[in-house]
Amino acid sequence: MISQSIIEIKQLYYRYEKDTVLENINLTVPNGSFLAIVGPNGSGKSTLLKLILGLLKPQQGEIRLFGQEMNKFKDWQQIGYVSQKANSFNTGFPATVYEVVSSGLTKKLGLFRFLKKEDTQKVYDALEAVGMRKFSNRNIGELSGGQQQRVFIARALVSEPKLLILDEPTVGVDAENVNAFYHMLADLNKKRGITLLLVTHDIGTISDKVTHVACLNKHLHFHGDTNEFEKHKSEGMSEFYGMDVHLLAHQHDHGGVLK
Amino acid sequence: MIQGIFQYEFLQNAFLTGILIGFLAPLLGVFIVVRRLSLIADALSHVTLAGIAASLLLEKYFISLSGLNPLYLGMVFSVGGSLFIEKLRGVYKHYQELAIPIILSGGIGLGVIFISLADGFNTDLYSYLFGSVSAVSRIDLWVILVISIVVVITIILLYKELFLLSFDEEHAKASGIAAKSIHFIFIIMVALVIAASMRIVGIMLVSSLMTLPVAASIRIAKGFKQTIFLSIIFGEIAVLGGLFTSYYLDLAPGGTIVMIAVAILVLTIVFKKFMIKTQISQGGAAG
Numbered sequence: 390m391i392s393q394s395i396i397e398i399k400q401l402y403y404r405y406e407k408d409t410v411l412e413n414i415n416l417t418v419p420n421g422s423f424l425a426i427v428g429p430n431g432s433g434k435s436t437l438l439k440l441i442l443g444l445l446k447p448q449q450g451e452i453r454l455f456g457q458e459m460n461k462f463k464d465w466q467q468i469g470y471v472s473q474k475a476n477s478f479n480t481g482f483p484a485t486v487y488e489v490v491s492s493g494l495t496k497k498l499g500l501f502r503f504l505k506k507e508d509t510q511k512v513y514d515a516l517e518a519v520g521m522r523k524f525s526n527r528n529i530g531e532l533s534g535g536q537q538q539r540v541f542i543a544r545a546l547v548s549e550p551k552l553l554i555l556d557e558p559t560v561g562v563d564a565e566n567v568n569a570f571y572h573m574l575a576d577l578n579k580k581r582g583i584t585l586l587l588v589t590h591d592i593g594t595i596s597d598k599v600t601h602v603a604c605l606n607k608h609l610h611f612h613g614d615t616n617e618f619e620k621h622k623s624e625g626m627s628e629f630y631g632m633d634v635h636l637l638a639h640q641h642d643h644g645g646v647l648k
Numbered sequence: 649m650i651q652g653i654f655q656y657e658f659l660q661n662a663f664l665t666g667i668l669i670g671f672l673a674p675l676l677g678v679f680i681v682v683r684r685l686s687l688i689a690d691a692l693s694h695v696t697l698a699g700i701a702a703s704l705l706l707e708k709y710f711i712s713l714s715g716l717n718p719l720y721l722g723m724v725f726s727v728g729g730s731l732f733i734e735k736l737r738g739v740y741k742h743y744q745e746l747a748i749p750i751i752l753s754g755g756i757g758l759g760v761i762f763i764s765l766a767d768g769f770n771t772d773l774y775s776y777l778f779g780s781v782s783a784v785s786r787i788d789l790w791v792i793l794v795i796s797i798v799v800v801i802t803i804i805l806l807y808k809e810l811f812l813l814s815f816d817e818e819h820a821k822a823s824g825i826a827a828k829s830i831h832f833i834f835i836i837m838v839a840l841v842i843a844a845s846m847r848i849v850g851i852m853l854v855s856s857l858m859t860l861p862v863a864a865s866i867r868i869a870k871g872f873k874q875t876i877f878l879s880i881i882f883g884e885i886a887v888l889g890g891l892f893t894s895y896y897l898d899l900a901p902g903g904t905i906v907m908i909a910v911a912i913l914v915l916t917i918v919f920k921k922f923m924i925k926t927q928i929s930q931g932g933a934a935g
Contacts, residue, residue: 483870489815495812495820495825501805
């Protein structure tokens with residue numbers, strides 16, 4: 390049975406010592422959606438991702454992945470994760486793009502097993518999906534930040550996950566390429582049916598690409614489809630984000646950049 | 649002339665061992681260099697020295713141990729040292745490189761005490777420090793052959809995991825790979841190869857055979873497999889070239905091997921500079 394919602398979070402709380410980082414979080418990520426979680430620094434975005442990835446244990450509340458309770462969930466191959474740190478690797482590392490992407494199959498293949506012909510095909514497919522096929526024989530260090538980030542997404546895609554989680558994937562991407570980058574993600578979502586969960590600062594650029602938006606600042610303030618989000622955004626955004634946040638005019642029609 | 653060399657058993661031993669070491673040291677060296685652990689080889693070689701000195705000391709006081717090959721105790725110390733390094737890396741989480749000087753100086757300290765107890769330097773010890781063609785016995789060759797087979801099979805079987813661990817340790821751990829165990833197996837292999845290599849290049853120069861060929865190949869290789877391949881080629885050129893040259897010119901083999909490795913490194917750096925220049929001028933012409 391395939392459950393309709395990929396992630397279900399109910400009444401989740403998380404505290405670091407005395408600081409409550411997440412309070413009463415309720416979130417449902419339907420199959421096939423493209424959800425962006427936006428919020429200022431220190432809003433608990435990364436903590437929430439870590440909880441979803443099982444790297445942290447919640448003090449209270451429930452997380453279900455693919456319909457299964459977190460502590461019973463075993464099928465981590467279904468989830469691909471691209472961390473914010475992906476672009477802080479050793480750029481002098483002598484590996485080709487192909488080698489980096491095929492390393493995404495390591496766990497799936499298991500110990501003492503070698504890449505087969507169909508695995509090679511999977512690597513090229515994943516590279517195709519992020520538009521990096523023609524770079525497969527280049528050394529990873531020769532690429533730009535945005536291209537490297539695409540390669541890391543391909544590495545996550547190669548094990549064919551149903552859910553892809555990205556933590557601020559545009560950190561190392563040049564401003565002029567951010568739009569194309571999100572376009573590529575939207576394509577993955579639409580054409581390949583991969584559910585995407587993305588944590589980011591740039592709401593302005595993404596709001597026309599994603600299907601759902603959630604705003605996080607300790608509480609999950611808003612959760613709905615993008616039309617609703619547009620309405621709310623103009624009304625009470627700063628209220629969600631606290632004092633140090635303002636919306637700036639931005640060249641995209643959809644509005645604002647959070648600073 | 650080459651035929652002459654192979655008439656003597658000790659030279660056969662030296663050359664065959666050299667071929668094995670010229671393969672093994674750069675093979676493991678690639679993983680060491682890309683993980684920025686180059687100094688581990690230095691630390692472990694000094695611990696090996698302590699083991700060899702201990703063995704020579706034991707030989708002196710216990711006649712029954714007089715046939716003991718110092719290589720064995722050297723290996724025991726080297727593996728022990730590698731385990732200590734791992735332990736210390738855990739203790740000093742934020743200063744992981746601190747483990748290396750601790751083990752290195754500990755190894756020398758212990759070695760010097762054993763040497764003084766055994767009444768100081770002798771030719772035997774000298775040959776361990778700087779390598780010697782005549783010191784390699786048939787038994788050494790067999791031991792090193794067994795180590796080579798074990799290491800090569802392990803690397804082939806764990807290649808995927810070792811690659812991922814080297815490229816992105818964080819990701820390796822997050823994706824549920826037994827990173828700790830694999831790293832552990834790897835470091836023990838390094839310890840064994842270091843102990844095995846010292847017969848030829850000597851303790852002082854072992855680490856150079858693990859790092860110099862890799863430093864050269866990393867400049868010009870495309871991808872990881874090619875880096876390994878070129879490192880091994882460079883390693884073999886250095887070892888075989890060094891053994892021949894040192895035999896005919898009566899030089900210390902360890903030093904000669906290392907200087908050939910340095911020459912290869914310089915050549916690749918010059919070659920790369922030249923390549924970039926021609927690329928730029930070609931690009932300029934095209935644009």
